[in-house]
Amino acid sequence: MAELKDQIRDDLKTAMKARDKQVTTVLRSVLATIGTEEVSGDAPRELTGDEELAIIRSEVKKRREAAEGFTAGGRTESAESELAEAKILGRYLPAALSEDELDALVAAEVSAAAAELGEQPGMKQMGQIVRAVNEKAHGRAEGKVVAAKVRAALQ
Structure with missing residues (x-):
């Protein structure tokens, strides 16, 4: 390829x-x-x-x-x-996710983690959520930005 x-x-x-x-x-x-x-x-x-x-x-x-x-x-x-x-x-990288798209992706993963745990996820689950968001973003979002958004959503 x-x-x-x-x-x-x-x-x-x-x-x-x-x-x-x-x-x-x-x-x-x-x-x-x-x-x-x-x-x-x-x-x-x-x-x-x-x-x-x-x-x-x-x-x-x-x-x-x-x-x-x-x-x-x-x-x-x-x-x-x-x-x-x-x-x-x-120029050779795919277009980055917009703030709204990234926020929606983070919210979806946080709610999926909440459904799986049966309670609101905490900082212990941050790594799992960041990993899931990064997989779905396919490299269209920087890791630092994803981690910051997940941290904000969990607090």
Whole structure:
């Protein structure tokens, strides 16, 4: 399932023809990361679409964290560059859930946990609820945001 990888390769060719250095560098980097992951382990294998998305999510997260560090260190130009790279990679991720959709998903999982327990779930069940919400969100919501929403719903 290399549809995403093929899309990135096509976009890389387009960026190279347009001589867009930043996009070219970012796409080469993510393709290298995907390639490294494909050959790691006992035998080379082709990654699934979900694994490719996980790699891109990881790369976006790295760049956002680096931008936060640069901002804290007073290096705004570097922070802007990292955020621009994260935005480039963000094009390959599925659209994020809206606040309302995420709230509805959290409420549904909390009520499902309440039905299963026979009482209102507490903080002990937070991990189970966060895991269930993340599975249903299919990577369209950040873990920190999901955890915060679940924590708020349980209190």
